[in-house]
Amino acid sequence: xxxxxxxxxxxxxxxxxxxxxxxxxxxxxxxxxxxxxxxxxxxxxxxxxxxxxxxxxxxxxxxxxxxxxxxxxxxxxxxxxxxxxxxxxxxxxxxxxxxxxxxxxxxxxxxxxxxxxxxxxxxxxxxxxxxxxxxxxxxxxxxxxxxxxxxxxxxxxxxxxxxxxxxxxxxxxxxxxxxxxxxxxxxxxxxxxxxxxxxxxxxxxxxxxxxxxxxxxxxxxxxxxxxxxxxxxxxxxxxxxxxxxxxxxxxxxxxxxxxxxxxxxxxxxxxxxxxxxxxxxxxxxxxxxxxxxxxxxxxxxxxxxxxxxxxxxxxxxxxxxxxxxxxxxxxxxxxxxxxxxxxxxxxxxxxxxxxxxxxxxxxxxxxxxxxxxxxxxxxxxxxxxxxxxxxxxxxxxxxxxxxxxxxxxxxxxxxxxxxxxxxxxxxxxxxxxxxxxxxxxxxxxxxxxxxxxxxxxxxxxxxxxxxxxxxxxxxxxxxxxxxxxxxxxxxxxxxxxxxxxxx
Amino acid sequence: xxxxxxxxxxxxxxxxxxxxxxxxxxxxxxxxxxxxxxxxxxxxxxxxxxxxxxxxxxxxxxxxxxxxxxxxxxxxxxxxxxxxxxxxxxxxxxxxxxxxxxxxxxxxxxxxxxxxxxxxxxxxxxxxxxxxxxxxxxxxxxxxxxxxxxxxxxxxxxxxxxxxxxxxxxxxxxxxxxxxxxxxxxxxxxxxxxxxxxxxxxxxxxxxxxxxxxxxxxxxxxxxxxxxxxxxxxxxxxxxxxxxxxxxxxxxxxxxxxxxxxxxxxxxxxxxxxxxxxxxxxxxxxxxxxxxxxxxxxxxxxxxxxxxxxxxxxxxxxxxxxxx
Numbered sequence: 076x077x078x079x080x081x082x083x084x085x086x087x088x089x090x091x092x093x094x095x096x097x098x099x100x101x102x103x104x105x106x107x108x109x110x111x112x113x114x115x116x117x118x119x120x121x122x123x124x125x126x127x128x129x130x131x132x133x134x135x136x137x138x139x140x141x142x143x144x145x146x147x148x149x150x151x152x153x154x155x156x157x158x159x160x161x162x163x164x165x166x167x168x169x170x171x172x173x174x175x176x177x178x179x180x181x182x183x184x185x186x187x188x189x190x191x192x193x194x195x196x197x198x199x200x201x202x203x204x205x206x207x208x209x210x211x212x213x214x215x216x217x218x219x220x221x222x223x224x225x226x227x228x229x230x231x232x233x234x235x236x237x238x239x240x241x242x243x244x245x246x247x248x249x250x251x252x253x254x255x256x257x258x259x260x261x262x263x264x265x266x267x268x269x270x271x272x273x274x275x276x277x278x279x280x281x282x283x284x285x286x287x288x289x290x291x292x293x294x295x296x297x298x299x300x301x302x303x304x305x306x307x308x309x310x311x312x313x314x315x316x317x318x319x320x321x322x323x324x325x326x327x328x329x330x331x332x333x334x335x336x337x338x339x340x341x342x343x344x345x346x347x348x349x350x351x352x353x354x355x356x357x358x359x360x361x362x363x364x365x366x367x368x369x370x371x372x373x374x375x376x377x378x379x380x381x382x383x384x385x386x387x388x389x390x391x392x393x394x395x396x397x398x399x400x401x402x403x404x405x406x407x408x409x410x411x412x413x414x415x416x417x418x419x420x421x422x423x424x425x426x427x428x429x430x431x432x433x434x435x436x437x438x439x440x441x442x443x444x445x446x447x448x449x450x451x452x453x454x455x456x457x458x459x460x461x462x463x464x465x466x467x468x469x470x471x472x473x474x475x476x477x478x479x480x481x482x483x484x485x486x487x488x489x490x491x492x493x494x495x496x497x498x499x500x501x502x503x504x505x506x507x508x509x510x511x512x513x514x515x516x517x518x519x520x521x522x523x524x525x526x527x528x529x530x531x532x533x534x535x536x537x538x539x540x541x542x543x544x545x546x547x548x549x550x551x552x553x554x555x556x557x558x559x560x561x562x563x564x565x566x567x568x569x570x571x572x573x574x575x576x577x578x
Numbered sequence: 579x580x581x582x583x584x585x586x587x588x589x590x591x592x593x594x595x596x597x598x599x600x601x602x603x604x605x606x607x608x609x610x611x612x613x614x615x616x617x618x619x620x621x622x623x624x625x626x627x628x629x630x631x632x633x634x635x636x637x638x639x640x641x642x643x644x645x646x647x648x649x650x651x652x653x654x655x656x657x658x659x660x661x662x663x664x665x666x667x668x669x670x671x672x673x674x675x676x677x678x679x680x681x682x683x684x685x686x687x688x689x690x691x692x693x694x695x696x697x698x699x700x701x702x703x704x705x706x707x708x709x710x711x712x713x714x715x716x717x718x719x720x721x722x723x724x725x726x727x728x729x730x731x732x733x734x735x736x737x738x739x740x741x742x743x744x745x746x747x748x749x750x751x752x753x754x755x756x757x758x759x760x761x762x763x764x765x766x767x768x769x770x771x772x773x774x775x776x777x778x779x780x781x782x783x784x785x786x787x788x789x790x791x792x793x794x795x796x797x798x799x800x801x802x803x804x805x806x807x808x809x810x811x812x813x814x815x816x817x818x819x820x821x822x823x824x825x826x827x828x829x830x831x832x833x834x835x836x837x838x839x840x841x842x843x844x845x846x847x848x849x850x851x852x853x854x855x856x857x858x859x860x861x862x863x864x865x866x867x868x869x870x871x872x873x874x875x876x877x878x879x880x881x882x883x884x885x886x887x888x889x890x891x892x893x894x895x896x897x898x899x900x901x902x
Contacts, residue, residue, distance in 0.1 A: 400866060502818045
């Protein structure tokens with residue numbers, strides 16, 4: 076009896092502790108339950124690095140963290156997965172396209188001088204670039220104007236690029252045109268090719284974004300376009316001065332190249348022949364929109380990525396879908412539990428009631444452990460929880476069936492209960508161990524969603540061993556201490572004989 | 579009782595009397611499953627034993643909710659597909675033209691209120707453009723009800739490989755555990771049951787994939803592993819009882835030992851399956867669409883598992899034991 080009371084005291088203390096835990100540490104809900112975006116990034120090997128290791132991953136993560144801070148998304152988390160992946164979670168974010176754009180690019184900024192003797196070719200390419208850009212801008216303005224609410228842009232018919240001329244330029248540059256592509260698509264293809272050809276006309280990089288100490292943006296004095304301003308460290312400033320000095324007054328251009336695309340070409344006037352552009356500052360006139368300028372600023376401040384990344388998974392879920400998921404899972408979970416409780420009480424009577432109490436404790440302990448570890452609760456996680464309840468009930472069924480058998484064989488009540496627990500133990504253990512083996516396999520080899528399921532199921536299995544073998548047993552033994560409850564009919568339906576209808 | 583040695587009273591029935599029936603039933607079900615998977619495999623639109631979902635193929639799936647409440651203007655799949663082909667998306671970030679949306683699969687659900695689009699892989703920017711531009715035919719959308727999932731092809735491969743490997747590893751680990759706790763014969767029979775249960779579950783989903791277009795995702799793999807663990811647990815309980823009474827009933831033929839053990843554990847097997855099925859049925863009824871097929875796979879697997887642990891594994895034991 077004293078031992079039973081000890082156990083009961085422990086169980087009560089645990090229940091109170093679990094309740095307090097739940098009250099002070101709320102459960103963490105996954106993005107599928109509260110809405111938001113999740114991006115998975117794969118770090119790609121490049122250059123001399125053929126396999127991405129822990130070190131490179133951390134280096135990439137550091138840069139990405141600086142960029143995320145620059146974006147200013149509340150409560151975002153960035154975690155490493157395995158050796159070469161990162162998961163970014165943006166709770167409440169409905170449109171991950173900006174984050175994807177800012178995080179997904181390497182942002183390697185290079186300043187390169189034009190090769191001498193390439194002036195002729197450069198002129199042709201630049202003219203094409205200006206034409207294509209102008210036409211694209213005008214199309215964009217027209218598309219904006221077509222949408223209600225935006226100011227109607229009055230397009231001036233300046234540099235026109237008729238379809239025939241476009242086709243001719245494409246042909247000259249050897250760009251295959253995908254069948255059925257629109258004029259806009261073709262213009263973009265042309266622009267991309269022109270930009271990469273321009274890059275080919277530059278010397279290797281003499282100065283990169285590594286030497287930046289800051290970046291900012293400012294609106295151009297005329298028009299809506301934005302410039303991105305840069306400030307170099309001392310070394311970078313000197314380098315920039317030398318670079319500009321070398322091409323000043325020659326007519327060769329200074330190319331500003333971002334991730335292999337030429338974003339701006341600048342002339343350096345003869346007045347800088349003496350000392351180059353000094354002062355450690357520069358600005359990129361790339362005709363950026365306000366958003367583009369801000370994103371580039373964030374990327375340049377965060378530094379360039381040591382290795383390129385690719386976005387391999389994007390999951391976005393609206394908050395109302397998340398709330399819907401919670402509601403339906405909650406209804407399903409509660410309905411399932413209620414059905415199980417009714418079943419247990421009807422079939423097993425007094426022990427059934429005890430099982431319902433210990434299963435309620437089981438659910439409470441489970442939730443407390445989720446809050447304690449903490450386990451982020453996702454939809455598959457809830458499924459794992461609901462399934463583990465089934466397993467926990469199974470343990471009780473195994474025990475009570477054994478108790479019934481012993482009673483039928485004519486054993487006394489107390490002895491039946493004791494041998495019921497000890498005889499059922501090996502089956503319960505085997506079932507739980509095989510379940511845990513599956514969980515380990517799932518956790519070690521599975522991915523995000525699967526891991527959530529494995530974690531909640533494993534916690535459920537471990538706790539179920541505890542509650543079935545201690546909670547159910549202690550409460551049952553405690554109740555059997557009261558002589559009025561010590562009746563076989565509370566455990567077993569009376570034999571179905573016409574005489575023994577009531578006892 | 580016709581048995582020459584005293585056999586403990588049988589409360590329900592002697593399972594060995596019906597073993598031919600059980601074996602033929604299971605054999606037929608296995609055959610149907612294999613046929614379903616072969617049909618799936620040879621079907622040009624699937625090409626795999628089961629119809630793989632977004633998780634394994636890669637691509638973008640967009641789920642939209644129209645902001646029209648109960649009086650939605652009817653919308654057809656054709657209208658949506660035409661609009662998709664008319665869309666203007668920007669070029670992919672890695673260069674290359676915008677993806678071709680002619681292959682998109684469109685589903686209209688809930689009487690036109692919600693839409694599901696299966697598309698080639700789109701960048702987040704392209705997805706945003708698509709949701710913007712599709713409003714031309716759908717009317718305004720509920721932003722909070724939008725869900726966009728994009729899985730890159732490399733991740734799809736990775737998920738598929740991870741699922742298959744974790745299935746095989748957990749099977750092997752379970753077999754090792756039973757060999758350690760019981761013996762090789764029991765382990766072999768438990769594994770046979772496990773394959774039986776997994777095969778039938780896969781077979782059903784192969785047919786569902788063929789006839790109803792149901793796809794399997796990583797949650798399905800989770801369901802299979804759970805079914806495997808559950809099936810083994812179920813079988814082990816019966817074997818545990820056979821072993822426990824082996825010394826008591828030493829003089830009886832194995833067939834009778836099996837009958838007694840199955841009879842004694844029958845209530846437990848049925849009740850356990852029932853109590854596990856109750857929450858699952860609740861999930862099917864109230865759990866919403868995201869967990870529907872997961873709960874369905876588990877329900878089928880656990881039902882089949884309970885069947886095989888009563889009708890297949892124990893009745894095969896005398897046959898295999900005699901040969902040894």
